[in-house]
Amino acid sequence: MSEIKKIKNLKEFSTSADRVVGANLLCPGCAHSIIVREVLNATNDDLVISASTGCLEVCTAVYPYTSWDASWIHIGFENSSTAVAGAEAMYQALKRKGRLLQPERTPKFVAFGGDGATYDIGFQWLSGCFERGHDMMYVTLDNEVYANTGGQASGATPLGSSTTTAPAGRVSYGKKRHKKDMMAIMAAHGAPYVAQVAPNKWKDMVKKIQTGFQTEGPVFINAMSACTTEWKFAPEDTIAISDLATDSLVFPLYEIIDGKEWNITYRPKNIIPVRDYLGAQGRFKHLFKKENEYLIEEWQKRIDSSWEYLQRREESRV
Amino acid sequence: MADKMDLLDVEVWDGNMAASQAFRQAQIDVVAAYPITPSTPVVENYAGFLADGYVDGEYVMVESEHAAMSGCVGAAAAGGRVATATSSQGFALMVEVLYQASGMRLPIVLEVVNRALAAPLNVNGDHSDMYLGRDSGWIQLDTFSPQEAYDLTLMAFKIGEDHNVRLPVMVHQDGFISSHTAQGVKTIDDDTAYNFLGEFQPFNAMLDFEKPASYGVQTEEDWHFEHKARQHNDLMTKVFPKIDEVFADFKKLTGREYRILEEYAMDDAEVAIVVMGTSVESTRIVCAELREQGIKAGVLGIRVLRPFPMEKIAAALSGVKAVATLDRSSPNGTVGMLFNEMSGVMINATERPIINNYIYGLGGRDLTIEHIRGIYGDLQENAKAGSLQQPLQQFIGLRGPKLSFY
Numbered sequence: 262m263s264e265i266k267k268i269k270n271l272k273e274f275s276t277s278a279d280r281v282v283g284a285n286l287l288c289p290g291c292a293h294s295i296i297v298r299e300v301l302n303a304t305n306d307d308l309v310i311s312a313s314t315g316c317l318e319v320c321t322a323v324y325p326y327t328s329w330d331a332s333w334i335h336i337g338f339e340n341s342s343t344a345v346a347g348a349e350a351m352y353q354a355l356k357r358k359g360r361l362l363q364p365e366r367t368p369k370f371v372a373f374g375g376d377g378a379t380y381d382i383g384f385q386w387l388s389g390c391f392e393r394g395h396d397m398m399y400v401t402l403d404n405e406v407y408a409n410t411g412g413q414a415s416g417a418t419p420l421g422s423s424t425t426t427a428p429a430g431r432v433s434y435g436k437k438r439h440k441k442d443m444m445a446i447m448a449a450h451g452a453p454y455v456a457q458v459a460p461n462k463w464k465d466m467v468k469k470i471q472t473g474f475q476t477e478g479p480v481f482i483n484a485m486s487a488c489t490t491e492w493k494f495a496p497e498d499t500i501a502i503s504d505l506a507t508d509s510l511v512f513p514l515y516e517i518i519d520g521k522e523w524n525i526t527y528r529p530k531n532i533i534p535v536r537d538y539l540g541a542q543g544r545f546k547h548l549f550k551k552e553n554e555y556l557i558e559e560w561q562k563r564i565d566s567s568w569e570y571l572q573r574r575e576e577s578r579v
Numbered sequence: 580m581a582d583k584m585d586l587l588d589v590e591v592w593d594g595n596m597a598a599s600q601a602f603r604q605a606q607i608d609v610v611a612a613y614p615i616t617p618s619t620p621v622v623e624n625y626a627g628f629l630a631d632g633y634v635d636g637e638y639v640m641v642e643s644e645h646a647a648m649s650g651c652v653g654a655a656a657a658g659g660r661v662a663t664a665t666s667s668q669g670f671a672l673m674v675e676v677l678y679q680a681s682g683m684r685l686p687i688v689l690e691v692v693n694r695a696l697a698a699p700l701n702v703n704g705d706h707s708d709m710y711l712g713r714d715s716g717w718i719q720l721d722t723f724s725p726q727e728a729y730d731l732t733l734m735a736f737k738i739g740e741d742h743n744v745r746l747p748v749m750v751h752q753d754g755f756i757s758s759h760t761a762q763g764v765k766t767i768d769d770d771t772a773y774n775f776l777g778e779f780q781p782f783n784a785m786l787d788f789e790k791p792a793s794y795g796v797q798t799e800e801d802w803h804f805e806h807k808a809r810q811h812n813d814l815m816t817k818v819f820p821k822i823d824e825v826f827a828d829f830k831k832l833t834g835r836e837y838r839i840l841e842e843y844a845m846d847d848a849e850v851a852i853v854v855m856g857t858s859v860e861s862t863r864i865v866c867a868e869l870r871e872q873g874i875k876a877g878v879l880g881i882r883v884l885r886p887f888p889m890e891k892i893a894a895a896l897s898g899v900k901a902v903a904t905l906d907r908s909s910p911n912g913t914v915g916m917l918f919n920e921m922s923g924v925m926i927n928a929t930e931r932p933i934i935n936n937y938i939y940g941l942g943g944r945d946l947t948i949e950h951i952r953g954i955y956g957d958l959q960e961n962a963k964a965g966s967l968q969q970p971l972q973q974f975i976g977l978r979g980p981k982l983s984f985y
Contacts, residue, residue: 307788309657309785309786311653318797319797322793322795322796322797323796323797323798323799324796324797324798324802324806325802327793327796329791329793330791331791332657332785332786332787332788332791332792333785333791333792333793333794334652334653334656334785334793334794334795335794335795335796336649336652336653336676336679336795337649337675337676337679339645340645340646340649340676343611343641343646343649343650343653344649344650344652344653344656345653346639346650346653347609347611347639347649347650347651347652347653347654347655347656347657348653348654348656348657348785348786350609350611350637350639350650350653350654351608351609351637351653351654351655351657351658351659351661351786352657352786353637354608354609354635354636354637354659355608355658355659355786357635358608358635358636360608360659360778361786362658362781362784362786362787362788362789363786363787363788363789366788368786368788385642385643385646386642386643386645386646386649388642389641389642389643389646392642393639393640393641
């Protein structure tokens with residue numbers, strides 16, 4: 262087992278040696294690069310990284326350039342999980358056969374996928390990897406939309422969000438269904454560690470990523486990635502929007518250990534109304550029309566009941 | 580360390596067991612696989628070897644063929660020897676990742692036990708899956724018997740893994756007729772077989788942390804074409820010399836001779852059949868019979884489908900008067916692939932043979948000796964008349980009214 266990297270403060274953390282460099286094509290204000298840096302900077306170990314087709318991939322590896330100072334692979338939209346699982350299998354094989362090039366190293370295997378890649382098209386591959394128990398971490402960059410292709414609805418798109426494939430219009434309020442509970446689904450796979458993180462709560466995030474790296478077996482991380490382009494807010498407001506998400510409990514921060522130990526890791530001092538979170542984003546603008554206002558109430562009820570559920574699960578320890 | 584297996588000089592193996600044994604002897608580092616008829620026994624046998632300690636690599640039993648090839652790509656990019664097996668629908672599900680594997684220049688070996696593609700659903704052998712893969716940038720080796728499945732599967736690693744080649748290789752065998760038909764297979768002992776391949780030599784391995792590599796990057800109109808052109812150029816120029824070299828080494832080792840184009844009685848042939856898979860052997864039987872009757876018949880067996888040995892074919896067909904191309908895949912709206920390829924090869928020749936096309940054996944339908952005699956009969960008519968005497972395309976062994984086109 263490798264040593265846990267000691268991180269004193271944000272200044273030191275933010276100036277750690279970067280293995281994904283700022284020279285990339287992501288939108289100004291994109292949370293992806295913040296999250297990826299927070300994941301990569303949480304360890305000093307070598308990394309084998311995979312990325313699903315999506316914003317992160319098309320913006321960081323455009324030939325003849327690469328933003329990655331770490332081993333990196335992209336195959337397709339659906340299989341970043343299996344790509345890194347294959348690499349992990351090769352590591353195990355070469356370790357057993359004594360053929361590792363640098364046998365003293367203790368690499369970590371990390372797959373990144375957007376919510377479309379995770380909740381929708383790549384779900385089977387992800388599920389298979391977790392059933393087989395590869396020693397890997399899967400990180401969802403959850404911006405609740407197919408952002409790379411221009412804002413189509415995914416299985417993670419929340420109720421009432423306007424997307425290009427489920428737009429709000431004269432007779433429609435946008436997405437008709439709530440997002441999947443991916444955290445519970447992955448915990449139900451028997452994963453030893455499942456956690457939800459947000460880039461604005463960097464200490465919470467680093468702790469969880471480091472726990473994940475110390476955990477043997479498949480680790481699932483759902484990272485909220487506020488999308489300036491598709492959520493429609495100003496690029497400089499990414500962290501402010503992220504604060505609204507965590508403080509309204511739309512994105513509660515918690516972890517699930519071995520499927521049964523649920524821990525809430527962030528309890529906002531002042532819980533803000535969901536209305537404030539929705540109102541800060543263009544994708545929900547139409548919900549504030551009179552005929553749609555009931556949906557804001559429905560949102561609040563759902564978030565209240567989810568928070569209640571989380572707390573009961575935390576207490577029950579079953 | 581995996582245990583060695585004592586093999587008899589001649590083992591009774593079907594094509595699937597022959598492929599599994601080649602996999603075992605190659606000491607593959609990662610097999611990621613998903614079972615499908617008729618290739619299932621390849622991975623079942625391999626799992627049995629693992630369970631008994633004859634394999635010490637990783638065996639990842641994934642949840643689909645797409646994941647099988649995805650895992651193979653990740654493992655191969657990490658830097659080691661990788662292989663899997665599939666058929667038919669599984670092959671079709673893999674197709675997306677087949678292009679990724681070749682585009683990333685990863686020398687994966689894929690045993691394709693050929694089977695028909697649905698609908699209607701059919702588990703028997705034809706070449707529609709093999710044809711589906713022919714533009715995927717892989718090297719495609721075709722075998723005609725379990726012995727050849729064993730030999731070519733071993734050689735596939737040596738061909739694809741060469742640092743000048745670095746391309747994935749499919750080894751094809753006919754579903755059931757080869758895969759499930761036990762024959763005497765001459766074996767190579769474990770050490771000799773492994774030493775013939777040698778230890779895998781990594782190239783831009785993801786597990787080399789001193790030299791991190793990015794795999795599967797984006798290229799648009801500025802660079803995509805150059806990558807594809809370079810891959811094609813390497814297929815056309817670097818693969819044949821390597822195959823020749825490996826075939827020569829293999830002959831030295833075993834006495835068994837393979838050629839890029841398997842010519843049978845072609846030297847002075849006037850009528851010739853071009854065919855693939857187990858039907859090559861049936862066609863040779865009829866050809867020998869015709870030779871005894873003084874008919875100048877020949878057989879061209881396609882050993883290497885991709886890259887396609889155009890120059891060798893042009894030379895072999897030079898002087899032949901009539902050629903039949905036998906395709907075991909529904910052309911669905913045009914002529915068969917082999918007809919197209921042969922026509923393309925011969926179009927600029929000074930003496931062009933008359934070429935026609937037969938579709939046969941779909942979904943495992945038998946191609947009988949009598950059918951092949953009939954085809955040679957057509958060819959003799961065409962050769963004598965100096966022009967095509969039948970429709971350009973005919974279906975062989977089909978129930979109901981005789982279908983033919985053009």
